[in-house]
Structures are given as C-alpha cells and as structure tokens.
Amino acid sequence: MKLWRFLFGSALALFLLTGWPGAARPAPLDELVAAAKKEGTVELYAPSTLTPEGVQRLSEAFNKKYNLSIKFGYSPAGSMTRDVGKAVGLAAAGQPPDWDLMVVHDGGHATLWLRKVHKPFDYAKLGVDPKSIQYDQGTVILANQFVLPAYNNKILPPQDVPKRWEDLLDPKWKGGKLGMSTATHHLARLATVWGEKKATDFVKGLAKQEPYLGEFGTIYTRLQLGEILVSITLTDSFVHRAKVTGAPIVHAEGIEPVISPAYNAGVLKGARHPNAAHLFAVFLTTLEAQEIWEKYGGQTSAFVPGTTAYKYAQGKKVLYMNQDQAEMVDRLTREYGKILGFR
Secondary structure, eight states: OHHHHHHHHHHHHHHHHHOOTTSOOOOHHHHHHHHHHHHOEEEEEEOGGGHHHHHHHHHHHHHHHHTOOOEEEEEEOSOHHHHHHHHHHHHHTTOOOSOSEEEEEHHHHHHHHHTTOBOOOOGGGGTOOGGGEETTTTEEEEEEOOEEEEEETTTSOGGGSOSSGGGGGSGGGTTTTEEEESOTHHHHHTHHHHOHHHHHHHHHHHHHTOOEEEOHHHHHHHHHHTSSSEEEEEEHHHHHHHHHHTOOEEEOTTOSSEEOOEEEEEEBTTOSSHHHHHHHHHHTTSHHHHHHHHHHHOOOOTTSTTSHHHHHHTTSOEEOOOGGGHHHHHHHHHHHHHHHTOO
16 A cells, blocks of 8 residues: 555656656647747738738648638838848847848848847757758748849840850940849859959949949839840849749840859847747748749749759759858948949
C-alpha cells in the first residue's frame, strides 16, 4: 500500500509539473495561429504588381489554411527605396511602423537589417527551409526577380538592342533615351562580381548619358510610349505585366550577369500585429502561396526545383546577393543614387 501511494504521489507530482504524458504542449504553429487569431489584422506592404486581387487571393488561401479570418490592409509599393527609408526613419524616432510585414527586395531588407529594424523569428521551427531564411532570422525568401535592361520591341530595331551591360554607355543613348528607376541597388549588385571600381565607373558613365529618372511605374509607361528607348534595369514583374496586358516590353535577353534580387518578407520591429505577420510570412513560402504569387506577381523561388524561376536560371550566370554583401550593396545603393541625380 505504501508503495502504491508513493507511485501515485510521484505520478501526481509529475503531472502537476509537466502535465500528463499524452497532454503535449501546443505545437509552435498552433501557438502562432492562436496568437494571430487574437490580432485579427495584417498591414502588408508588397509590390504593386501583386495587385489587390492577388492580395485577396493570398488572404483567402491563408485564412482557409489556418482557419482564420484575418483582415488584410495592402499598401502597394511605389518606390521601395523611399519606403524602406520611411520605415528606418520611424524606427529611429521610436514610432511604430506603418506596416507589419514588408515584402521588398533583399537590398531593401539589407538596409533594414543593418539598422536593426526587423523583428526576428525562428522560422525554421515552423518548417521553413533554412536556405530561405536570411538576415539573422529577420526575413524569408519567397520569390526571385530577374533584372535586365528592357525595351519596346515595337520601336527599337533588333540591331540596337544592347548585348552587354556596357553597351548602355554608347553615346547614341545620350540625352534622355535611357530611363533609370530609383532601384539603384540593381547597379550596386554588379560590384559583387565586377568590383567596386568597375561598377562605379559604369554608373558614372550612365550618369553622363543623362537618363530620365523616375519610379518604376513611370519608367515603364515612358517605355511603352516610346519617350525613352531603353530602361537600364527593369524587373521581370513588369515584363510579366506586359505579357499579360499585351504591351511590347521585353528584356534584352542574353546580357549577363542576370541580376536576381530576392523578394523577402520581413516583420518590422514594433509591428502592431507581429504574430499574424510572422504566420503570413511562413505561408508565403508554401507551394500554395507560390502558385498564387506567380499568377499575379510573376515570380517564384529560384531555389525550388521545378519552379519557373528555377528553370529560367539554369545555364545562366545569375547574380544573387548574400548577407555578407549587404553592407557594400547598401552603401553603394545610396552612392549610386547620388551619382545618377536622385535626391
């Protein structure tokens, strides 16, 4: 009897400390879903090419997958460079960010990471591939862009299409015939393979061409109208838009290296709805979300075999950026902006 009492008492003490063996603690995903449910909202900043309809599709799939009814606010990107700067400024002033989750290129997230504006999260414990986790657990990669010079194939003769990056320095392009967006991080990435001197000399040469400067949307429109002949860089999201709408805007294929910024999703420090935002970032790495993103945004991950991006990258010299290059790319992005005339 004493032995039975002892065993019962020991089992009771173990239960009080740890719970019955069969009553396991909630899984990390269940805990995050429950926390997200209490928040009920995500303020999302994402590329304008995703469109409100794309966000609606993603939100519907997300809510269905996790049995939630999260409401989404969507701020379409105009100038990611400008808006990343805004997020940095608010953080420096101790103010909460306008957005919970920012989906921007990895160059923008490099700026946020260097200034400690991310709210890190252990994404790996929820099954996200470690290769897709960047910036000290501050972001996850969800898609790759491909960036090249672009032109209007109804206007520019085939013989004038650039074959190398250096062809953009030909004097025939001088006087506003080229267009350059605020995404000067595209050019900064060239320094990771060319070296700083060659890349900087190249940007100085572009500045002498007196390119038209503007945000991506404006550059794209002027390219359609023939007001500029070549966009120095254009993301494949705009080429995808052109294909969908029938616009004659194409990349100058064959130029290498192909610049490939990655779209990363990162929750901002001080976010009002961090749990819902972290859960949505995890969702964006799933095949279900990838299919929706490709339909509306035109991209997938280059690191997932079988995707469109993976197939496109095969046999090409593609320029990816890693975390170790973030400081240089961030510094040169600002420097090249000044050289080109952005203020």
